[in-house]
Amino acid sequence: MKAVLPHPARDEMRIEAVLHALADPVRLRIVRALAECAEGISCGLLDLGVTASTLTHHVRTLREAGVVHVTPRGTSRISTLRREDLDALYPGLLDGVLAAPR
Template structure:
């Protein structure tokens, strides 16, 4: 489990992929939790009513869109929100999405 996962470089992040990733209610919930915690978390530490395989699928979509970064740490994978990259590319988008009514 110690291998690095592929992530898009900042210049490769596309608004269409970010918006599609954030359009799913479960992924949006995950992003809101990551923003609230403001630190990297082990992928299983956010309480979600979904199976491990579904969680993995949602995290893959977020990672491939450039919304999160996932890095190995020991036997865990730590997920962080790519706030700096998203704010640099799409100023105000993340704050607007996070502030939107649930």
């Protein structure tokens, strides 16, 4: 049986948690990569220059804030951006963050 990872429902997402999750440069790089790949990616495939445990922490922070949805697939965990939820709750936020200079 696969472990189900907890994700906040749309009405449980809080701007403070979303902004905190987006404020970290590594997490922002993850979000930018996911924005370019609608089908989702295993974040372990990204060259982020961090250890596996640090990457796990960053993905968990994004998931718990409601920024990404993580789905176990075999031995991987595929992350997708929760753009629909973020756009519904905070119109323009994600577009502004993604358009910001790197």
